[in-house]
Amino acid sequence: MSEEDERRGVGEVPTEQEPTPSDGSSTKYEQPDDNQGSQDTDSPVDVERQDNTVAGMAGKVEPAVPPKAFSVWSKNEKRLIIATGSLAGFFSPLSSSIYFPALNTIAVALGVSGSQINLTVTTYLILQGAAPMVIAGFSDSMGRRPAYVLCFTIYLAANLGLSLQNSYAALLVLRCLQSAGSSGTVALANGLVGDTVTSDERGQYIAFASLGGLLGPSVSPIIGGAISQSLDWHWIFWFLLIFSGVFCVPLFLFLPETCRKIVGDGSIPPPPLNWSLTDVIRHRRRERQGVTYDPEDRAALLQNYKFRFPNPLPTIMILLDPESLMILVATGLALACFYAISTGASSSFRDIYGFNNMEVALMFIPIGVGGIVSAFSTGRMIDWNYRRYARKKGITIVKGVRQDLTDFPIERARMEIALPLVVLCSAFVIGYGWTMDHKVSIAGPVILLFCIGYTATATYQTLNVLMTDIWPGNAAAATAANNFVRCELGAAASAAIDPMTKAMGRGWTYTTLALIYLAATPTLLILMRRGIQMRKAKTERQERRRLRKKEKAGQET
Template sequence: MGHDARQEAEESIEFTVSWDENDPMNPRNMSKARRWLITTIVSLGSLCVACTSSIYSTTYDQIEREFNSSRLVVTLGLSFFIWGLGLGPMILSPLSEFYGRRKIYIASFTLFVVWLIPCAVAKNIQTMLISRFFNGLAGSAFLSVAGGTVGDMFDRHELALPMMFYTATPFVGPEIGPLVGGFINEYSTWRWTFYVLLIWAGLELVSIVLFVPETYHPVLLRYKARKLRQDTGNEKWKAPTERSQRSMAQMIMQSMYRPILLLTMEPMCLSLCIFSALLLGILYLFFGAFQLTFSTVYGFSESQCGLCFIGLFVGMLCAILTDPFWRRNYMRLESAHKGRGNETNDFQPEWRLPPAILGGPLVTVGIFIFAWTIYPNVHWIAPIIGSAVFGAGTILVYSGIFTFLVDAYPTYAASALAANSFTRSSFGGAFPLFGIQMYDKLGYHWASSLLAFLTLLMAPFPYLFFKYGSQIRQKSRFATGER
């Protein structure tokens, strides 16, 4: 019996399809120009979706008047879109494991374009709100699946630059939205906001269909196994995924309940997810608060209020450009650890947290600068500098937390990121709903200060986990110190 089992195992290994050297089907063997073209297209898709989330905030005044709605109801259009973005990955990520990335891109981006149409031609606020939710749901594929496409095409040693290029887009997009939307809504009607998005998304969809092939390795190996079975007539050739017994329903259920398990049973995951969620909530709250404060205090027009987001944009860009420094710092921590004679278990996920340790105080300082420089007799550049410091801190916190979660929960990295995405979208959708009322009730200075105090409460957590994370992980049933 033991001999039969061993023979069967050897046969299954022998007939398991894998990549050959210089395999033409392997996406990593495509030319560098083609790989960068695909990276650019999926990154622009992510930028388009992120921009669509925030550009809506510039239409508030016109939609309020045309549909005779309150500001709170109109703001729901922003919240519903973000909640759709948070819900989508729970379903689309496991579906991409079955059908591959290309089919998910084409299906979801087609639906993204379709749901932009009722937004553009809406005759009442109900149509707008429902369309915005499904628009976010469809667009979420680019924020959940597209990062995997970049990883499919580049080896680990060359992944840093394309991945930095892609990961910048979900953060830069929300700042570009109000910047462009401010000019559209000052010189045209709000409907042109959505016509412009339709043109952009339509061109993006055509680019995906023409230039973005399937890159997901397990699905490509499945195609290769099918071709081998046809060519050889031998039905024993199988791809690794074809040997898996999991059904799609099981995968979708798992992708929905495991993030909840991580949030309820892992204090590190929960607190870091809340910190990043708080920052996204504040970022989306600012889309309403900026227009309120700069138009009231400085008398800025719609387009000038949009230009105020350049501060956030520049701050985020500066933080993204510090990435090589943090990589060197990571290598320094690793070599120092080995230098102390720790050859075993020479990998610590906590080494990913220094950017978040610096980012936490920057976020708080940035909001305080913004809060206490919003005076008519103080130059408008001062609060914009504060927003730039906040933007830089936000990116540093995000990059530290994202990479830490992936490394601390290597077996459940997708679930850890889904937990983060779910928490961020919950906060990101909820904060804009009370932002304007909070600024009206507390005043511009104390409303912003309240947000700063909330970030101050969360700022120590990255440092605490950097110092004590390895002990906490030893008691965890999900985390591990090794990759």
């Protein structure tokens, strides 16, 4: 066995000579695309490998070739890749949350009302939801690296314009452009997860994938509060311009191309436009070690590599899928409560407790800390429950090889973690509203903000993992769909929170939001019970569409 095979973990996979597991369980490996419910899932190379790695069940013919690892990347390499992509995604929540403590200051400086300045938050969220729908399709055809270059070019230009402008109209338009550039990186971060990580280990990597999004709510308001308190508010955008410019240098130089439709499992060299320094070094080292690749595999992958006008259709198809829509609405409502609290915090803490910009910024720390604690604990629970159901189904999990989820109750495994969190999050949101309404000690809102940060983030993580599970080859498009729903619902909540608070009071406003969130739980219970049937029905629909396209192509020829 070569050193490369050992590094990829091939030696850990049962071979033809190894006996069936003593507990009588069977090892199931993932089948081709039609079993996964994905429109346009893995590369031709992946499909061929999956055909050669069908489970070696007792009493059946064993595979001629042992199953290969899902990815050539080592554990540390995967962590570094995903953490880098996640930190790139940090700029989207950073640009949103850094703005909150300075809302009143900017409103006074530009001579506009609180509702008008809240509109800049709403429009930011609208574009934050829509932009990933476009960039996800672009990254699937051109690769992750060109998509990152496009996103950050737009983002840098928007920050420069925001630093120099002094009108409300310019602020509104440029914030939309800023959002369009930064938000695409959120979908790309989860695309990196789908490229490199299998379902059995996805929970532990979600902490790295979520790191940037979780740091945003906790760190950026402090930065924004400090800048607006001591400097002119324009320096918020100068800071974003300088910080993102410095970050782009190592990102563009060292992040490797991972898109499976272009590099397969990572062993195929990418096209020249997608090369990074790490790609050059790695593939030259592989050549010196005598590790080669099949030219036919690369030729097949190169057929996927072509510029296509950014197409939101894959994301729209996910939005129209009934199973996905149930998950997306629940995720969106959780984040809507989160955004409603974040948007209303600036005026609430200023009016009730008389806080200045810096003191308001400190109130965002509990939310962020709760989210960070969630990231490093929820993933373990997700993976533990997955392994528990695998044992119940008699499935042996082979590390680094993607499992066949056709008959696996993945929805139940994930939802048993998510549903209690939904109920707890709703209760905490109600408690926060009434503590603010009755103007209790500041300790009450601080504790509840931590609990909301934990439960809302944990719910989002769990349901986001499930979306990646049921759309394994379309992780970026699935994340774009997730982002679209949560941002649009968040935008609605951000726009409504001020007039709702004035009309109903804080207690009834947040109670109403929490009850709307709880209304999503019956659909999640349906998903728990009928998830497998819904996935199979989806697969049948996709197979019928594929056959119709094939017949139509045959008639045309």
